[in-house]
Amino acid sequence: MQIPHFPEANHPLVKSLFHHSDHELLTLFQRHPDAGKYFTVIFCRYSPIVYTLIRHSARSPVQADYLFALTWRHIYYELGGLNLTTPESGEPALTMQNWLINITAFCINEIKLPPTEAIHYSLQATSPPLWCYVQQALDQLPPVLRLIVLMAQTFHWSETRIAAYLQAEGEAIAPNEVANFLQEGYRMLEDKLPTDIRAIYFGEDLAQS
Template sequence: MQIPHFPESKHPLIKSLFHHSDQELLTLFQRHRSEGKYFTAIFCRYSPIVYTLVRHSARSPVQAEYLFALTWRHIYHELGGMDLREDYGLESTSFQNQIINLTAVCINQADLPPVESIHYNLKVAPPPLWCYLEMALEQLPPAVRLMVIMAGTFHWSETRIAAYLQAEGEMITPAQVRTELQEGYELLEAALPDDIRVVYLGVEAKNREESDLFAVPVLSE
C-alpha cells in the first residue's frame, strides 16, 4: 500500500505553518475560518495516518480514496468545536487520538457506493480543496449550481445540460448554458478562500484573468 503524496505539503504557505503545535494549528483554524491554510496544514500532518486506516477498510482503491475524502470532510466540521485545553500538556497525543477516533467513526458508518458510481479523483481534488469547493458551491444560485454539478461531476456537455433543462420546462440554449457555466465557475472561484486558490490553483488572487476551476470537478456525495 502506497500512501499518496500531496504536493500542497511542499507549498511555502503550508510549510511555514509546520512549526506550530497541534493546539496552535487548531486554534488558528478556529479563529480564522475564512482562511484555508490551517486546515490544509492539519491535513498534511495527519493524512498518512488517516489514509492508512481508511485503505485497510475499503474494498478498492477508488472507494478508499472516496472514504478518505469523506473522512476529512467530517474531520473539518468536527475541528470547529474541538477543545484540547483539558489534556494537560498531552495535546499532540490527544489530537492524534481524536483524529483516529473520528476516522474510526467514518469507517464504521460508511455506506460506500459501488466503484462505478463514485465521481471522485484524489489527485484532482484533494480533501481540503474538496471541502472548500463544496462550501463555495453552496453559495451559488440554485440553477447555476445544478449546471456546474452536471458539468463538473458528471461531465455533461452543454447540449445535454440544455436538453435536460428544456425537458424540465426551462427555455435555455447550449450557448446560454456555456455562459451560465462561465459565470458559475467565476463565482465558485471567488467564493474560495484566497489562500486555497493560491495553494491549489497555483495563482495569486490579485492577478486572475481566467478561471482554472474548469479543470477541477465539483463533487457531490
Template sequence: MSSPAPIPNFPECDHRLVQSLHHLSDRELVQLFQRHGDAGRYFTAIFCRYSPMVYSLIRHSARSPVQAEYLFALTWRHILLELGGVECPEAVAGEGPGAFTLQNWLINITALCINQAVVPEVETIHYSLDQATPPLWCYVEQALDCLPPVERLVAVMSLTFRWSENRIAAYLQAEGEALTAADVRQKLGLAFQHLESALPEDIRQIYLGDASLRPEPLPDDLDGLLTVPDLEGVSLADANLVGTTGDLGGDFGNEWAN
C-alpha cells in the first residue's frame, strides 16, 4: 500500500501579514474575522494554523490525491461560510476536556465534510493546490459571484481551463452568444479587473502582490473546438472556478461543537 501524500507547505503562511497574527489566540482570530468581514488575513491565519491537521484527516479518507485536494478545498470553503456564526465563549479556568475549542470545532466540521461531501470522479475535478490554495480559492469564488454572468463565464474558462480568446469565442458562439475573439479579449480584461477589485485588499497583497490572476492561455487545440465535454451543461449563471462542485449534505450548524 502506498504511503499517504505528505502535508503540503503553503507559502502564504510565511507572508508578513499572516506572520503578524501568529501571537493571537484562536478566539482572537475568530473574533477579528467576524468583526472585519472585508479582510481575508484572519481566515488565512486560521488556515495556516490548522491546515496540517485538516489535511491529515482528509488525506487518509480520500480515494486519490486529486480528490483529497478537492475535499480539502471544499472543507475550508465550508469552514469559511460557517465561521461567521461561531460563538466564542470566554475561557474558563478549570475547563475539562469537553470545553469548546476552535480545534474541536474544526475536527468536527472536517469529519462531517468527509462523511457527507459528494466528491466527483477524478477526471471531472479541475482544482489543484498548486494553482490556488483554499483561502485564495474561497475568496476568488466569492469575487466571481460579484461578476456579471458573461464576465464570470469567460473568467472561469480562462482560470480553470486556460482557454484562449479564440476558443472561448468559439464556445460562446456555439451557445448562441455573438461574441468575437476581440469581444472576449475586452470582456476578459474587464472580468479580471472586476475580479481582482472584488478580492479583499489583504488577500491581493498575500497572494498576488504586483501580479494578476489572469493566466497565460494554452495554445488553441483545433480539434478541441469541436466538442467541449468539460463545460457540457454549464450555463452562464452557474459557472464556477473549479469546473465542478461538491455538495455538502446535512446541517452543520453554527455552534461550537465538542
C-alpha cells in the first residue's frame, strides 16, 4: 500500500505554517479551536509516519484507510489535552512524534474494524482533517437534519426511502420535503465548518468568509 498524497499540504494557508515547531502548532491548535489549519498542518507533517504504521496492520487497503482516518479522529480529540512541556522530574520530554506513534499503536490494537464491505469511508474523497471537522459540524446539527444528511451521504438513500424511514420513526416528512431539509442541512453544515477549513478544502476565499 502506497503512502497517500494529500493535496492540502500544498495549500498556501498550510504551507505558511510549516515553519512552526510541533510545540507551537499544538499551542495554536489548543488556543484557537475555531481554526482548522493548525491540525491540518500537524496532519500533513505526520501522516506518512501514521500511515506507514497502520498499513502493515490492516488486512486490506480499505481497512487501512479507514483505520488511518479513525486514528486521526482520535488524535484530533486527544490533542486538546496534550502537554509537550518538559517534565520537572528529569525524564525525557514527550515529543509529538513519539506521542503520535503511541496513539497510533493504541488505535491499531484497540479499534475493531468492520469488514471491508461495510466501510463507507473513502480517503480519496475525504481527507481525515476535513472528516474530523465535518463530523464536528454534524454533531451541531439538529437531530433530524443530521439524520437526513447521513442517510443521503453515507447510505445514498433516495428521498423517498429517507421519508419512509422518518415516517416510520414518527416524523411527518413527505418525500418532496426531504430535498429542502437536505439543502438546509448542507447549508448549516458548511456554516459550522471553520472558515479556514472551507478555504483549504473547498477553495473559498478567506477574505469573503
